Amino acid sequence: MxxxxxxxxxxxxxxxxxxxxxxxxxxxxxxxxxxxxxxxxxxxxxxxxxxxxxxxxxxxLIDVHSHLCMDAMGDEWQQMRQPPLDVALRAVKYARICLASGVTTMRTVGERYFIDVAYKQALEDGTFPGPHVLISTRPLIATNGFGDHIGFVADGPEEIRKVVRGNLKAGADWIKVFVTGGGGNTKPSSFQQFYSLDEIRAAVDVAHSFGIRVAAHAHGGPGMRAAIEAGVDTIEHGHYVTDDDVALMAEKGTALVATQTINLFDRGSDRPVAPTLLEHKARVKRIAGQNVKKAREHGVRVTAGTDAMHGLMPVEVEYLVTYGGLTAMEAIVAATKTAAEVCGVEQETGxxxxxxxxxxxxxxxxxxxxxxxxxxxxxxxxxxxxxxxxx
Ligand SMILES: [Zn+2]
CATH class of the missing domain: 2.30.40.10 (Urease, subunit C, domain 1)
Known part of the structure; x- marks a missing residue:
């Protein structure tokens, strides 16, 4: 009935x-x-x-960039030093919070220990409440690269192919590569390139040959450029995209996944966040929304994610309006229809x-x-x- x-x-x-x-x-x-x-x-x-x-x-709503085992309101590096079972159990709490905030689909872009394989199954079984999830399993990082709190080290095209194949075998819906640096518990490194064009291409070639899309963590500079050239499907964060970058993204069909709350939302002063991370956030704050505006001017698809600011997807949508210059209707479409298209689930939801x-x-x-x-x-x-x- x-x-x-x-x-x-x-x-x-x-x-x-x-x-x-x-x-x-x-x-x-x-x-x-x-x-x-x-x-x-x-x-x-x-x-x-x-x-x-x-x-x-x-x-x-569709949160296109998150992680269910970390909480970006606090110190993620510290959280990831906990034993695997403690890390895993966080997902139960955050999945519920995200669902209550209106998120019914989430693309998670990397967890440790294949925990996302387990939570995806549990969510499908209804073991605990939460959104539908698309998972990326082990995010790839280079030796000495950014993302060592959740990343899995793979260097050179051969090793990268092997790790991507392993992720696919485990059930990855997406492949995630940390291409540039970012903000964290070390000096901000947004413009540092960690993976070469060849290495990114290796990941893209294997993933695409299986019909699986690739997300590149990239803040700016030559690494981001290489990721776009290599044919990744999404640029994550992209705070420092230039006009040339977005022009190439438009040509290649690369989407921008903006993550604004993680840098702009006021957490209050009692949260344990590393000074280096605060430095990074302050820099991004000064250019807030410019990446979104540039991308849209060049016809690049824009969507958004909380990056583990659990429960804040509606605020992420709000920031597309207040910082990114979208109308309310455009922002809603970005977080629903466009998000589904970027994730490759537009036949099912959005x-x-x-x-x-x-x-x-x-x-x-x-x-x-x-x-x-x-x-x-x-x-x-x-x-x-x-x-x-x-x-
Ligand atoms: Zn992230």
């Missing part, structure tokens, strides 16, 4: 004008119709109703359209008038199951 979710307005994620006094009809885990209530078939009167008629209904999976949220207020209302999540349905419902 179908269920009708009634809303004051529906934003379907495609960028189309909102449907007012409308409903989403769900059968099992699938969306059947999205229509004005007046336009539903007569039989609809007998269907079960979920009355969210004071709320705005949207597709579940919009409220017939035959898509029923990944649906409702918020109190009108995000088109005030994007911050996206934080007022009152309802989350994942694959047809109501997992969050609050007054």
């Amino acid at each position: 179908p269920v009708i979710i009634k809303g004051e307005r529906i934003l379907d994620g495609t960028g189309a004008a909102p449907l007012l006094d409308a409903g989403v009809v769900v059968e099992g885990d699938t969306i059947r119709h999205v229509a004005r209530l007046a336009d539903l078939p007569a039989a609809a009167a007998t269907w079960e109703t979920i009355d969210l008629s004071h709320y705005t209904i949207l597709p579940g 919009t409220l359209e017939p035959n898509k999976r029923a990944d649906i949220i409702a918020v109190e207020g009108n995000p088109l008038e005030d994007i911050r209302t996206l934080q007022n999540v009152r309802f989350v349905m994942k694959a047809g199951q109501v997992l969050v419902r609050s007054k």
